[in-house]
Amino acid sequence: MSVSAVASAPSVRAPLPVLGRDVAVPLVTGGEVTYAALDYAASAPALQRVWDDVAAHAPYYGSVHRGAGYLSQLSTDLFENARRTVAEFLDCRTDDQVVFTRSTTDSLNLLAAALPEGCEVFVFETEHHASLLPWRGARVTYLDAPGSPAQAVETLERALAGRDPHGPALVCVTGASNVTGELWPVRELAAAAHAHGARIVLDAAQLAPHRAVSVRDLDVDWVAFSGHKLYAPFGSGVLAGRADWLREAEPYLAGGGASRRVARRADGGVDVEWHDGAARHEAGSPNVIGAHAVASACAALTEAGFDALAAREDALVGAVREGLADVSEVRFLSLFGDDAPRVGVLSFVVDGWNSSHFAAALSAEYGIGVRDGLFCAHPLVRRLVGSEAGGQGECGAPDAGSLNAIRVSFGAGTPDEHVERFVRAVRELVRDGARWNYRTVDGRCVPDTSGRA
DSSP states (O other): OOHHHHHTSTTSOOOOOBTTTTOEEEOTTSSEEEOEEOBTTTOOOOBHHHHHHHHHHGGGOOOSSSOOSHHHHHHHHHHHHHHHHHHHHTTOOTTOEEEEESSHHHHHHHHHHTOOTTOEEEEETTSOHHHHSSOTTSEEEEEOOOSSHHHHHHHHHHHHHTSOTTSOEEEEEESBOTTTOBBOOHHHHHHHHHHTTOEEEEEOTTTTTTSOOOHHHHTOSEEEEEGGGTTOOSSOEEEEEOSHHHHHSOOSSOSTTTEEEEEEOTTSOEEEEEOSSGGGGOOSSOOHHHHHHHHHHHHHHHHHOHHHHHHHHHHHHHHHHHHTTTOTTEEEOOSSOTTSOBOSEEEEEETTOOHHHHHHHHHHHHOEEOEEEOTTOHHHHHHHHOTTOOSOOOSSSOOTTOOOEEEEEOOTTOOHHHHHHHHHHHHHHHHHOOSEEEEEETTEEEEEEEEEO
16 A cells, blocks of 8 residues: 555544755756655654744743843743643653753753662663663663563563662663664553662653653653654753652752852852752753743644554555565564564665665655664664674675664654655665765765766
C-alpha cells in the first residue's frame, strides 16, 4: 500500500504545518526541488503555530521576575504559564517541579549534579550520550544492550538486586531510541527500579514529540526533553519531576534568580539563601521565548491528538519498510526486532556504500536531508553495525573506518511526498549508483566540482 493510500484513511491526520515546507534547494544535477527534511530526530522543523505564537509575543518581550513594568509583568506571566502548560503536557504530580533548561543534555547534567552523595546510577549502553555520560561523579553501572523489552527489565532487575537497598540509586532510560526508534518498556522498568528502592529518569527527547508522556502513568521520577525536537526552536529544554533532590542540591548555576537573599557577614564573607523551587536551578535571565515556544508546541500536539499523529507516523514507517523490503542491500537496524513498536526513526546500512557518501547523494541529487554516522550513541551503533564502526573513511566503497549508519526520521510535519521521494531515491541509488562525483572534505563526502560520475 502506498503512503498516500494509507495516509488518506479517515483515522490518519494530515501533516501539521511547519516552517520550511516550501523551501527550494538546488540539485547538483540541475534545477531545484522542495527540500525534504527527514532528520526530525536531530531537530524537528518549527511548527507554524509555534512561530506565530512567538511572533505575537515578541513586541511584548521584557525581563522576567525582575521588573515592575507592564511588559515585564506580561513576560513573567508568559514564562510561568509555560511552566504550567508543560506540567499539564507531562501529566505531572501536584508537587513536581518543572525546571527550564537549555536541552535534554542540560537537563540530565542538572540532575547528575543534584544526585545525593553515594548515589549509584544504572544506565544501558544503548543510551544517547546525553544519558550515558553525565554521571561522572557517581558510581555507574553500564548495562548490556538487551535483545527484547522483557530482557531489558530482567537485566535491570538483576543489576539492582546486587546493590545496597538503603543507599540512593537512579536508573536512566530512554523512552524511544534515537537510533532505531524502538519504544522501551518504561513503565515496567520504573516498576523494577522502585521495587529495589531506586528512582528513574526518563530521557523523552525522542518520545515526547511522537507519543503522549504521562509522568503519573509511567510512574517515573523525572522526565527530560528538548524543545528543538518538539517543533520548538530557541534552545529550551525541560527537567520535570520530584522536587526533593533538586531542592537539597547546590544550585546548578549560582547567580541572580537562584538566590533569595544575599548578605555580607561581619568577617567580610557572603551568606546566601537559595530558592527552594524551580528558580534554584534557573539562575540568570531565563529564556522566556524558548519556554513559550515549548509550551506552544505542547499545546499544539495535545490539540492535534497523539493517537492520530502516531497512526499517520506508523503509516509512514510502514511505507518506508515496505518500499525497501525487496532491496536486499538495505539492512535496517534493530534491537528488539523488525516488528517492535517504534516512533518515526529508522536507521539502516547499505551494502557497498559509505554512509557519508550515501547521505551526500540523497542531499545533492534528490534534495533529501538525513543523518549519517553514529548519532551520539556510539556503543549502540557499533553493536548493531559492527565493532569496527568509526570514522567516515573516504567516499566510495566502505572500509573498516566507514561502517556507520544512515538515519531517516520524520514526524507530525512530514508530507507523504517526502517519504515517497526518499524510498524512490534509495532504490535508484542502490540500483544505479550516484550520478555525481564526490570527494572527502573535512571527513565528509561532498559533491565534486568535476561533475557527473
